[in-house]
Amino acid sequence: MEIEIISFGKISEFIPRQKIDITGISDTDTLKVHLEKAFPQISTMKYKLALNEKLVQNNTLISGNEVVAIMPPFSGG
Amino acid sequence: MATERYHRQVILNGFGETAQVLLSKARVLVIGAGGIGCPALQYLAAAGVGSIGIADDDTIALSNLHRQVLFNTDDIDKLKVRIARKRLEKMNPEIEIISHPLRLQRENILTLLKGYDFVLDGTDNFESRYLINDACVLLGKALIFAAISGFEGQLAIFNVADKKGQRCNYRDLFPIPPQPGEIPGCTENGVLGVLPGIIGIMAAAETIKLITGIGQPLINQLLHYNLLSHDQYKMTISPGDNYVMADNENDFLKMVDPSFCNLKPGYNEIDAEQLIILQKQSTIIIDVREQHELPILNDEVYKKAPMTEFPIFLDSEIEEKNIVFICQHGIRSILAAQATQEKYGSRKNIYTLKGGIVKWRNYFI
Incomplete structure (x- = not known):
């Protein structure tokens, strides 16, 4: 099973749009751990x-084929 | 009311005179007369918003002009709010334009916001954005949030109840403000002038939709816009439960964000991790220890300016936007930061390494 990852702002510079295999990942908390391991820059x-x-406000189940967006805050004006 | 000035929008199916009257009665405060604020102000004034406030304490610089389209070359060094007000009054003398030449602070924001019904945030830093958000939550003011980064923009409406009666605010998205240097702003990151133009006009459009009740404004939604691809991504925001808001003015005045609590003296104390983030931007790191002090650091990376000669050093101009001072224990570097802050005010981001080289020894050698 796989999900699609899209990202914004500074994060898109090191996590380009891609599909990732989510074998062993069943919820968003586990996905976060996976992402921070694969892309250590976002952990800071x-x-x-x-x-x-x-x-996503609370841990949410992932069943596959979802689109997950990763976004940082923007402050520029 | 149906003047010739607004004729083309009044005849619009679904807009009409009723919407025009609502616009004429609306009071909108635009905070930040910058890349987002200028175009937003132009369209809000042109559309006939009855009362428009502009809050900004900055003066016009040459490097503003490629995106801050209310200003001319001969306006450089003049107050933004003064020039903006003059231009807008010329463009539409039928409305009221009020300038507020002040830097928003916890102590003055509530008084300012009370005179308006809608707030458009086009500021350029997280400290202002969180302050504006928190004040809007306390006073129940509709907040139109517009921000940019690189070639992308974010747009949202906060503090307005959706059909289910739910209201969201910026802290539902990001409860804790980023640390200094964590997310670069336009000064370090650069910006193409048209991007804040597009986002500023989109913010003006959302404001007009909200005032007149047309269409589907971005209530409890965050829109991402990418200038390079024209991709848009819209997501629904729901309330979070991991922050606490002030529920009265006294508590609001006492609110402290740990990320900003060191901003008061005009410089920030940072750790080695934040120093690494800053090193990727326009940053000069200055070692204020005396020549004989160990360990001796690579002077190509850490510029030497011993405290005994510091006044002479301060006479020269620093080009970089971020200035980080380091010393053995992080005490002398505070004095250097204070002296530098007196010279540059808010034009530079000034930092000092807390605990000094001794604490972060492993990072330096």
Whole structure:
């Protein structure tokens, strides 16, 4: 099973749009651990996930084929 | 009310005179007369928003002009709010434009916001954005949030109840503000002038939709816009439960964000991890220890300016945006940061390494 990852701002510079295999990943908390291991840069940044265009506030189940967005805060004006 | 000025929008199906009257009665505060604020102000004024406030304490610089389209070359060094008000009054003398030449602070923001119904945030730093958000939550003001990074923009409406009666705010997205240097702003990162133009006009459009009740404003939604691809991504925001808001003005005045609590003296104390982040940007690191002190650091990376000669050093101009001072224990570097802050004010980001080289020895050698 796989999910699609999209990202924004600074994060898109090191996590390009891609599909990842989520074998062994069944929820967003586990996905976070996986992402921070695969892309250590995000572990020192504030970011939020959205699962199928909904902000992830609490650990949420992933069943496959979802689109997960990773976004940092923007401050520029 | 149906003046010739607004004729083309009044005849629009679904807009009409009713919407125009709502615009004329609306009071909108635009905070930050910069890349986002300028175009937003132009369109809000042109559309006939009855009362528009502009809050900004900055003066116009040459490097502003490629995106801050209300200003001319001969306006350099003049107050942004003054020039913006003059330009907008000329463009539409039928509305009221109020300039607020002040830096928003916890102590003055509530008084300022109370005179308005809608707040458009086009500022350029997280400290202001969190302050504006928290004040809008306390006072129940609608907040139109517009921000940019690189070639991308973010747009959202906070503090307005959706159909389910739910209201979200910026802390539902990011409860804790980023540390200094964690997310670069336009000064370090660069910006193409048209991007804040697009996002600023989109923010003005959301404001007009909100005032007049047309369409589907981005209530409890965050829109991402990418200038290079024209890709848009819209997501729904739901309330989070991992932050606490002030529920009265006294508590609001006492709120402290740990990320900003060192900003008051005009410089920030950072750790080695933040130093590494800053090193990737326009940053000069200055070692203020005397020549004989060990360990001796690579002077190509750590510029030497001993405290005994510091006044002479300070006479020269520093080009970099970020200035980090280091010393043995992080005490003398505070004095250097204070002296530098007196010279540059808010034009530079000034940092000092807390605990000094002794604490972060492994990082330096």
